[in-house]
Amino acid sequence: MAITLQDPLPDHFADISPEETDRLIAKCREELGDRVVILGHHYQRDEIIKWADHRGDSLKLSQLAGANTKAEYIVFCGVHFMAETADILTTKEQSVILPNLSAGCSMADMASIRQVEHAWSQLQSVVDCNVVPVTYVNSTAAIKAFVGRNNGACCTSSNAARVISWAFEQGEKLMFFPDQHLGRNTSVALGVDPDREMVTWDPALPLGGNSTEAIRQAKVILWKGHCSVHARFTTEQIAEARATHPGVKVIVHPECSLDVVKAADASGSTEFIIQAISSSEPGTTWGVGTEINLVNRLARELPDRKIFCLDPVVCPCSTMYRIHPYYLLWSLQNILMGAPTNIIMVQEPTASDARRALDRMLSL
Numbered sequence: 554m555a556i557t558l559q560d561p562l563p564d565h566f567a568d569i570s571p572e573e574t575d576r577l578i579a580k581c582r583e584e585l586g587d588r589v590v591i592l593g594h595h596y597q598r599d600e601i602i603k604w605a606d607h608r609g610d611s612l613k614l615s616q617l618a619g620a621n622t623k624a625e626y627i628v629f630c631g632v633h634f635m636a637e638t639a640d641i642l643t644t645k646e647q648s649v650i651l652p653n654l655s656a657g658c659s660m661a662d663m664a665s666i667r668q669v670e671h672a673w674s675q676l677q678s679v680v681d682c683n684v685v686p687v688t689y690v691n692s693t694a695a696i697k698a699f700v701g702r703n704n705g706a707c708c709t710s711s712n713a714a715r716v717i718s719w720a721f722e723q724g725e726k727l728m729f730f731p732d733q734h735l736g737r738n739t740s741v742a743l744g745v746d747p748d749r750e751m752v753t754w755d756p757a758l759p760l761g762g763n764s765t766e767a768i769r770q771a772k773v774i775l776w777k778g779h780c781s782v783h784a785r786f787t788t789e790q791i792a793e794a795r796a797t798h799p800g801v802k803v804i805v806h807p808e809c810s811l812d813v814v815k816a817a818d819a820s821g822s823t824e825f826i827i828q829a830i831s832s833s834e835p836g837t838t839w840g841v842g843t844e845i846n847l848v849n850r851l852a853r854e855l856p857d858r859k860i861f862c863l864d865p866v867v868c869p870c871s872t873m874y875r876i877h878p879y880y881l882l883w884s885l886q887n888i889l890m891g892a893p894t895n896i897i898m899v900q901e902p903t904a905s906d907a908r909r910a911l912d913r914m915l916s917l
């Protein structure tokens with residue numbers, strides 16, 4: 554996705570109080586009824602989550618959007634690549650709206666289609682075997698389409714092991730976009746040696762900064778991308794949590810580095826983290842390595858467990874945070890006025906190619 558800037562909201566929004574905003578959103582919701590479904594990603598602030606018909610991770614929400622053929626408008630309170638995926642999975646008659654166009658994803662933006670196509674052609678010039686591209690769903694529709702065209706598949710943090718195992722059945726090597734950490738953590742868990750059988754591809758350097766020999770030896774080629782939220786977690790924070798809270802269980806997201814994942818007691822997707830903590834015994838203590846809005850919400854909803862974020866300098870996902878209640882209100886009001894704004898539309902053939910990569914994942 555090219556960085557998109559959101560036009561400023563009309564001036565009168567500056568005079569609306571939070572209470573009035575809530576009242577107006579509730580009024581719009583009532584008037585719109587089944588015409589609209591609001592989806593809220595787990596990392597959204599509480600003032601948004603309270604309006605969500607469904608909350609979940611990116612894929613769960615996109616699948617819910619795809620299953621709902623009734624709503625004319627899907628208002629996706631998340632980031633741009635999620636709205637794109639929802640548009641790909643919904644019918645032509647439905648429109649997906651991202652309330653604030655500036656809500657992108659720094660990780661997805663680390664792999665542009667131009668960079669990926671350039672890297673792919675460099676790679677093909679030095680290897681003589683089948684390379685299977687795999688992309689995390691946290692990527693632009695253009696990258697998903699590239700992967701679909703080249704017989705690869707998408708994956709999520711829940712099914713990455715299944716998709717990577719499948720990729721090894723299809724070819725000798727795989728190239729993983731755009732999150733090096735999810736690719737590395739999952740491949741290591743599947744027995745791939747991170748020192749001898751993996752290389753990281755830096756798109757700013759010729760051959761990604763690797764020698765021809767290292768690329769030929771590698772089974773896994775990891776795009777040099779990362780999540781700016783999950784890259785903040787460190788092994789020092791985990792050591793500190795263990796020293797301060799004896800008996801603490803440490804659980805982290807696989808977008809964290811390999812060292813952090815190894816030092817934790819468990820790692821898994823957002824849904825996995827929620828499930829593990831929710832099903833734990835009351836009285837247990839959890840140090841969590843994921844986005845702060847989710848961690849705080851879990852702490853509030855499960856007051857009989859001690860739940861805290863491993864990072865003392867808590868940092869929300871700044872792009873998710875751009876979905877302010879004003880933008881939700883503005884989007885709903887525009888629909889009611891018959892002039893919907895911020896419709897995210899993935900054009901053909903990108904949509905069909907990206908759907909191939911998504912369908913391949915869903916069929917595994």
Ligand code: SF4
Pocket residue numbers: 596632657658659660661691780781782783844870871872873
């Ligand atoms: S948490 Fe990380 S991967 Fe998720 S939207 Fe924010 S920057 Fe992107």
